[in-house]
Amino acid sequence: MDVNEIRKANYDALYRTFLEKEAGEGLPPRGSLNRFGEYTGLNPRYLSHIKGGRKQIGADIARQLEQAFGKPHGWLDRDHVGGVDSNTRAEREFLALALRLFRVSPLEAQSVLVNFAAERLGGAAQAGGAGRDAA
Secondary structure, three states: OOOHHHHHHHHHHHHHHHHHHHOOOOOOOOHHHHHHHHHHOOOHHHHHHHHHHOOOOOOOHHHHHHHOOOOOOOOHOOOOOOOOOOOOHHHHHHHHHHHHHHHHHHHHHHOOOOOOHHHHHHHHHHHHOOOOOOO
């Protein structure tokens, strides 16, 4: 992925996080882009163009988004969506649980996860490192 695709994916993840927070506060989805604009200090119309893929996220806008969300400089330019840096509460909880299990019994945890992934995803799961030493 190039930097524009990475920024867009990270923007989408930040927007989803924002929507989840709003839903938790009982706010309706209607008007969320306007509230996102207020939160980030960006024009909602411009955000709509980004969301729809009509505009790209330049460096200045990337820095403004990072600042609004308390992310370090350059955060938007790195892939956090395809990697292990999760953005949803459910993903964070799952990863925390998996990590706890792995720390208690690394080989068994790895075996269980790889076997489950192999059942669900087929041979692609084996490429994830089933043969690697877990310790």
